[in-house]
Amino acid sequence: MQTKTVTVKLDKHCYDIIIGPNLIAQAASQIKHALNKKDPHPTRLALVTDTNVASLHLEILQAELIKNKIHTVPIIVEAGEQSKSFSTLQVVIDQILAARLERGDCVIAFGGGVIGDLAGFAASIIRRGMNFIQMPTTLLAQIDSSVGGKTGINSQYGKNLIGTFYQPQCVIADTCLLDTLPPREFRAGYAEMVKYGLINQPDFFEWLEKNGQEVFSNGPMRTEAIVRSCQFKAAIVARDEQETGERALLNLGHTFGHMLETATAYDSKRLIHGEAVAIGMILAHQFSAQLNLISPTLTQRIGAHFKSIGLPTQLKDIPGNLPDTETLMTLIAQDKKVSKNNLTFILTRGLGQSFIAKNVSPEAVLTFLEQKLAEIR
Amino acid sequence: MQTKTVTVKLDKHCYDIIIGPNLIAQAASQIKHALNKKDPHPTRLALVTDTNVASLHLEILQAELIKNKIHTVPIIVEAGEQSKSFSTLQVVIDQILAARLERGDCVIAFGGGVIGDLAGFAASIIRRGMNFIQMPTTLLAQIDSSVGGKTGINSQYGKNLIGTFYQPQCVIADTCLLDTLPPREFRAGYAEMVKYGLINQPDFFEWLEKNGQEVFSNGPMRTEAIVRSCQFKAAIVARDEQETGERALLNLGHTFGHMLETATAYDSKRLIHGEAVAIGMILAHQFSAQLNLISPTLTQRIGAHFKSIGLPTQLKDIPGNLPDTETLMTLIAQDKKVSKNNLTFILTRGLGQSFIAKNVSPEAVLTFLEQKLAEIR
Numbered sequence: 001m002q003t004k005t006v007t008v009k010l011d012k013h014c015y016d017i018i019i020g021p022n023l024i025a026q027a028a029s030q031i032k033h034a035l036n037k038k039d040p041h042p043t044r045l046a047l048v049t050d051t052n053v054a055s056l057h058l059e060i061l062q063a064e065l066i067k068n069k070i071h072t073v074p075i076i077v078e079a080g081e082q083s084k085s086f087s088t089l090q091v092v093i094d095q096i097l098a099a100r101l102e103r104g105d106c107v108i109a110f111g112g113g114v115i116g117d118l119a120g121f122a123a124s125i126i127r128r129g130m131n132f133i134q135m136p137t138t139l140l141a142q143i144d145s146s147v148g149g150k151t152g153i154n155s156q157y158g159k160n161l162i163g164t165f166y167q168p169q170c171v172i173a174d175t176c177l178l179d180t181l182p183p184r185e186f187r188a189g190y191a192e193m194v195k196y197g198l199i200n201q202p203d204f205f206e207w208l209e210k211n212g213q214e215v216f217s218n219g220p221m222r223t224e225a226i227v228r229s230c231q232f233k234a235a236i237v238a239r240d241e242q243e244t245g246e247r248a249l250l251n252l253g254h255t256f257g258h259m260l261e262t263a264t265a266y267d268s269k270r271l272i273h274g275e276a277v278a279i280g281m282i283l284a285h286q287f288s289a290q291l292n293l294i295s296p297t298l299t300q301r302i303g304a305h306f307k308s309i310g311l312p313t314q315l316k317d318i319p320g321n322l323p324d325t326e327t328l329m330t331l332i333a334q335d336k337k338v339s340k341n342n343l344t345f346i347l348t349r350g351l352g353q354s355f356i357a358k359n360v361s362p363e364a365v366l367t368f369l370e371q372k373l374a375e376i377r
Numbered sequence: 378m379q380t381k382t383v384t385v386k387l388d389k390h391c392y393d394i395i396i397g398p399n400l401i402a403q404a405a406s407q408i409k410h411a412l413n414k415k416d417p418h419p420t421r422l423a424l425v426t427d428t429n430v431a432s433l434h435l436e437i438l439q440a441e442l443i444k445n446k447i448h449t450v451p452i453i454v455e456a457g458e459q460s461k462s463f464s465t466l467q468v469v470i471d472q473i474l475a476a477r478l479e480r481g482d483c484v485i486a487f488g489g490g491v492i493g494d495l496a497g498f499a500a501s502i503i504r505r506g507m508n509f510i511q512m513p514t515t516l517l518a519q520i521d522s523s524v525g526g527k528t529g530i531n532s533q534y535g536k537n538l539i540g541t542f543y544q545p546q547c548v549i550a551d552t553c554l555l556d557t558l559p560p561r562e563f564r565a566g567y568a569e570m571v572k573y574g575l576i577n578q579p580d581f582f583e584w585l586e587k588n589g590q591e592v593f594s595n596g597p598m599r600t601e602a603i604v605r606s607c608q609f610k611a612a613i614v615a616r617d618e619q620e621t622g623e624r625a626l627l628n629l630g631h632t633f634g635h636m637l638e639t640a641t642a643y644d645s646k647r648l649i650h651g652e653a654v655a656i657g658m659i660l661a662h663q664f665s666a667q668l669n670l671i672s673p674t675l676t677q678r679i680g681a682h683f684k685s686i687g688l689p690t691q692l693k694d695i696p697g698n699l700p701d702t703e704t705l706m707t708l709i710a711q712d713k714k715v716s717k718n719n720l721t722f723i724l725t726r727g728l729g730q731s732f733i734a735k736n737v738s739p740e741a742v743l744t745f746l747e748q749k750l751a752e753i754r
Contacts, residue, residue: 157475
């Protein structure tokens with residue numbers, strides 16, 4: 001009843017994101033439908049998931065697939081970011097090849113962003129590209145990482161440095177799966193939803209201010225918020241598939257956010273990605289205010305909404321000590337989105353009026369960071 | 378003077394293959410020209426090559442690049458097929474990332490097919506795709522593997538099972554480099570050139586019958602033959618970039634050829650790829666004759682040309698013993714180009730009239746192989 005579809009229209013490929021409650025119960029028919037567009041042969045899948053998702057949801061999904069005579073090879077990796085590694089990638093690829101899956105067979109990513117990135121990367125390079133379907137199980141994956149075709153693993157030199165652009169045949173986002181998500185993970189995903197409002201959809205931000213609490217319970221507001229988020233992300237990806245321009249707006253809050261994640265050594269006890277982005281967005285707005293682009297009251301309004309949801313908004317919300325200003329600046333300069341002496345930031349001229357600022361002076365950033373660190377010392 | 382250009386026109390990308398003698402001496406300007414289309418910044422390269430090519434040609438190429446202020450990071454891997462591995466891929470990627478090369482910087486593959494496949498794959502997955510230029514140093518690489526955008530490494534489950542389709546910014550084929558190629562390697566590359574004639578260019582086959590010996594010495598006939606080969610391959614790739622149809626014609630001689638390579642355990646003392654393809658093409662023509670598609674005299678004509686060049690043409694030209702018919706059939710069935718019970722072969726209806734035959738009966742192949750093995754027992 002409540003199932004909605006968002007279509008991602010790319011130059012050479014078009015696919016559906018199906019969003020709604022209890023979609024696992026119809027996964028077999030959705031998968032067959034998405035694949036039969038290309039291939040009428042018997043459906044054979046590699047189902048890549050992690051230990052957490054497997055213990056909660058694998059049995060019910062496998063039962064549904066078996067009932068519908070879909071040959072399934074489950075591949076379970078350790079939950080957590082450390083699985084985005086060369087060694088885990090090789091294990092996944094070996095299992096898929098050992099099962100003799102072919103190009104027309106399909107890899108399913110059943111999990112959060114780590115599983116989507118890892119399984120999507122494997123699918124993109126096995127036999128130069130197998131079919132691929134995303135079944136995201138976290139809010140962040142449903143609204144962000146499963147849409148847009150970025151895949152990848154981490155390197156000792158940085159996150160997501162090895163990967164491909166690879167689009168799925170479809171995305172199946174079962175909103176009921178989010179009921180088993182730890183509340184902190186849900187809030188972190190919610191921060192990225194707010195980001196979409198702050199980029200260029202003030203209406204959506206206002207809608208979230210009004211209905212945000214409802215998104216946390218499983219109902220039509222949750223589906224509505226995910227649909228609106230996917231529509232936004234799909235539109236931006238359609239206009240700039242390989243991030244040569246506008247797609248960079250999605251990095252709002254991410255330059256400061258990555259700086260904080262690295263400064264806290266990606267210690268999830270201190271900070272998780274969506275929390276870093278929430279604080280990063282506040283910092284990006286405060287920095288915009290310092291450059292006289294917006295009034296400080298806008299930052300206060302956004303911070304108030306984050307607080308009402310239970311998200312962190314400032315450096316002092318991060319447990320433990322942070323490094324000094326010079327170290328933070330080095331982290332920013334190392335970030336892959338920054339090139340040489342022109343620092344690129346996503347700044348804003350008002351609510352939902354973000355823009356790509358390519359010539360931000362390192363001195364201005366340094367002064368801003370000194371001031372922020374002084375506030376917590 | 379003798380430099381020729383073949384343009385590869387793909388849907389979303391267009392690039393030049395530059396062919397001629399002494400191109401290393403102008404490599405810097407060619408590279409800058411190809412990259413400046415996209416990027417006006419200082420040129421930074423990772424130069425991936427193997428121990429053989431490095432000892433022969435690296436010094437002169439590096440001197441040319443340094444002279445032209447191109448920052449170059451040389452990466453030298455062991456010569457040989459064993460470098461198309463996950464572990465060597467990881468070493469290459471780590472060195473490129475350690476040197477802090479970015480998306481707009483470039484990976485150069487300076488070597489034969491192994492280096493092109495390995496370096497191209499690395500370029501395609503680092504930062505989701507760096508610039509890439511091929512500088513092929515073998516005849517096979519200049520006419521075949523450097524054109525078309527296939528990259529990849531081998532798996533324990535088969536060759537080239539992990540890789541991408543990834544097109545270079547340009548290909549620079551210096552015909553003088555072929556003077557240091559071992560004659561057996563040159564002949565093996567020549568076999569693939571003949572293949573292009575046999576697929577659908579009877580004129581080119583006749584040209585090779587007349588001028589083939591000239592191709593072995595460095596002069597305008599060599600350049601001409603490489604240009605005609607690249608034109609052919611570029612045209613077929615332009616019509617079918619991802620091998621969903623016509624591109625399969627390029628597998629003429631390859632189903633039998635792969636069977637023989639696997640049967641001889643890829644032992645280069647017994648058989649190298651081009652030799653296997655030469656024998657495979659003769660077998661494909663003999664099989665076509667057995668199916669009454671062509672007259673046996675055509676096979677004799679092709680065999681005579683191969684012999685005049687010094688290429689093997691029959692099973693008894695392979696040193697050592699071959700497995701029995703059943704084992705050979707299993708190898709054919711395992712080949713990735715074969716799906717289930719319908720064996721796909723490239724057969725022919727005459728000189729340069731090859732076609733994709735999708736429903737070849739396994740029994741007919743079995744009978745044919747029994748007969749061929751009986752001839753050498």
